[in-house]
Amino acid sequence: MSNFLTISDYEPDEIQNILDLSSELQTAAEPVLAGKNIAFVFEKPSLRTKVGTEAAINHLGGNVIHIDADILLSSGKAIPFTSRESLKDAMKNVSLWCDAVFARVYSHQTLKNMAGYSSIPIINALCDKHHPMQALADLHTLQQQFGKDKKLTLAFVGDANNVAFSLTELLLKFGHTVNFSGPEQYSWTDDKLSYFALLAVQYGGEFNTVTEPSKAVENSDAIYTDTFISMGEEHLYEEKIKHFEPYQVNEELFSKAGEHTGFMHCLPAHRGVEVTDAVIDHPNSWVYKQAENRMIVSKGVFATLLDGEGKATKKPSVPHLDKESVNGT
Structure with a gap:
């Protein structure tokens, strides 16, 4: 299992593999995501990211489940002194039902927290610091x-x-x-x-x-x-x-x-x-x-993360750099 949160996590050959796979799946869309459920969690409005990626997942035989961001990220208040549910509990549950989470959020720290509690891949659909897709x-x-x-x-x-x-x-x-x-x-x-x-x-x-x-x-x-x-x-x-x-x-x-x-x-x-x-x-x-390529590269990313073929391995790109400060994490 791996995440796709920032460009810094991947080497050029791994990125190129994703792009090459995207091109292959554009012309011959195999159902590599059949039986896979991907949760969409969007704090921010979206057209290309939401519709393009959902279309890509549909083309590959997968299913999309939309989760209200207020429910998953506990921004709503059930009673005055507490939030509805901890992110840890929410992510532990979602990890039991879904195969990946595609999240568009205000803060990159939210993605890091989600990844820390999750046993499934977290893909960055946009945050304040990064837009890798x-x-x-x-x-x-x-x-x-x-x-x-x-x-x-x-x-x-x-x-x-x-x-x-x-x-x-x-x-x-x-x-x-x-x-x-x-x-x-x-x-x-x-x-x-x-x-x-x-x-x-x-x-x-x-x-x-x-x-x-x-x-x-x-x-x-x-x-x-x-x-x-x-x-x-x-x-x-x-x-x-x-x-x-x-x-x-x-x-x-x-x-x-x-x-x-x-x-x-x-x-x-x-x-x-x-x-x-x-x-x-x-x-x-x-x-x-x-805009069209937003859909196409989504195929390569989800197929790489979820079908087990050509799975990218995260590597530090610049070992002497403090990525915590650069990535806003």
Whole structure:
């Protein structure tokens, strides 16, 4: 049994095995999850993560059981001085009935707690620190466009958030270059910059912070952005947006890149805020391919964890790094 909580837990060859298996299952969906029950626990709203992954599990013959997050995570109060049930008791029960838990939560610590009490795999559907499933779909998209062997340069323009972290982490592990450009007030902490530097040294990639977004996108193979205001940050809109306005991916910025450069966004997109219509609807926009790949890579992840074939083994990627601080755990 293994979990899929962060990109840091896996080596590039293990990730590539998952992506290769995803491609195989896309064209010849075998019922490798027949008889398997996967519990979905979502604290945050979702379209691609929920529907795409449920469709993937259905394609592979598995079943999805939706558990109300308030019940499992004990956020409701049954009586004034206690919660409904401890997470330990809840996870011990779910482990008796289900074969895995797919959880989309506010705090990464919640996932760690769930994994600590569980005897079945816990898969991170998104948390405040990481979005590994999205990163897999993004790498799969890039490999579809450029092949597996070409070393790429991706410009991430915007917020140093969970999507940016998992994507940067994964691309550096595959030896690619990431140029990040965003407001200094919302950029990476020193420990994360040190982590990226170590990954670059270990795997042969390159990470750069670039003040001007126009410089960041030069010679890039893809330009990526995400919402400037993450879920739960809506109250910060007025404060954040004034810093992020210069980082909108618009026609002018997109024109600074090459004709082959693609546009990427994990969605949902706020058109007219972080990206304009002309860019997201551009022929070189890959946003819907990324969305399709959310379903496709889910097949590889669940088949790897649950059918016993090609099972990934967790290994520390950077042994000298304090991952507790980097992973927010």
